[in-house]
Amino acid sequence: MAAMTSTARPHLNRRLAEFGTTIFAEMSALAQSTGSINLGQGFPDTDGPEEIREAAVRALRDGRGNQYPPGPGVPELRTAVAAHQLRRYGLSYDPDTEVLVTAGATEAIAASLLALLEPGDEVVALEPYYDSYAASIAMAGGRRVPVTLRPHDGAFRLDLDELRAAVTDRTRLLLLNTPHNPTGTVLTRAELAAVAELAVERNLLVVTDEVYEHLVFDDAEHIPLATFPGMRERTVTIGSAGKTYSFTGWKVGWVTAAPELVSAVRSAKQFLTYVASGPFQYAVAEALALPDSYLDDFRRDMLARRDILAEGLTAAGFAVFRPAGTYFITTDISPLGEKDGFAFCRSLPERAGVVAIPNAVFYDDRAAGAPYVRFAFCKRKGVIEAAIERLSELRKR
Secondary structure, eight states: OOOSSSSOOTTOOGGGTTOOSOHHHHHHHHHHHHTOEEOSSOOOSSOOOHHHHHHHHHHHHTTSSSSOOOTTOOHHHHHHHHHHHHHHHOOOOOTTTSEEEESHHHHHHHHHHHHHOOTTOEEEEEESOOHHHHHHHHHTTOEEEEEEOEEETTEEEOOHHHHHHHOOTTEEEEEEESSOTTTOOOOOHHHHHHHHHHHHHTTOEEEEEOTTTTOBOTTOOOOOGGGSTTTGGGEEEEEESHHHHTOGGGOOEEEEOOHHHHHHHHHHHTTTTSSOOHHHHHHHHHHTTSOHHHHHHHHHHHHHHHHHHHHHHHHTTOEEEOOSBSSEEEEEOGGGTOOOHHHHHHHHHHHHSEEOEEGGGGOSSHHHHTTEEEEEOOSOHHHHHHHHHHHTHHHHO
16 A cells, blocks of 8 residues: 655564655655745644633643643543533533543544554545554554545545445444545535444444534534444544644543443553643633634634635635635645646745645555645634745746
């Protein structure tokens, strides 16, 4: 299978031999060395709510979380996660047995796959997929089976027949991401119902990465897979504070699932970070209790940034897939006379002073992702506008 990263490194064990330095590290270093505007890596350039920052400071000063927090996470955060799931989606979870706090969603994904896979198990995942998925499947000894989201009517869509055909007797688990990074696709109720029906029919476990749950736009709606019949007991749902509250450096994520699944994930997680982010857990507990008006304002602000970048990229000559969720825009560089996203992104800092990510890094079949490039719009409007001005020069050449 194709490598998911930018360079290969020697002396890695065979499971990780295809993985090297991530494309995000390469492109961020390129942005720094060239003084380019970094629309590659997905982190905001402003901090989240002041009252939540102050909650972290208060926890530090009060001596809460300065030593090892409880293995499952501090009770305040587990209770807040359970309350969020109930309030937003009608999903009831026991904070003591069905919620686990992790070092961000990346650890939650790794711990879930390490816990739930046996060597040789197949994992069906929606391609393109975030590169940690491939690495985590490899570390668990699993085999990834991609089902590719394909362009259709200005968006990337799931072919349900292709998904069903990908499931074999060796399939153990479906790994879903909705809202989807990098394409911005949000699976519809009908699509999720079909996924749920397939999982129940074939007795599959499902891990769902829902870190962009509150970043959905236009008429899109985020619906947790665990809400569908037969899915609560077989679904591990992953959430995170980083994307919703713009504190990506705090690395606070969580898992909600049935007790036996949480217990399994906790068994793997305890040998990864053991615990992390002590004082920040208390602050995130307060963030989850913020009124819905915060989420409404956050979403409106990101929608405005999306539209500014989408219109600017279109004017610069890109074919733009306007996302229904996340804070990324996928573009097609073919109208610019380009074919190779890697070559395009590596030359873009010198050509235009902007950094982006080649989507091919998220594909096993790199040829399928070759013409696509991802830009992040979780930046200040002035930064986005400056990047657009620079990119407009591409069309003049």
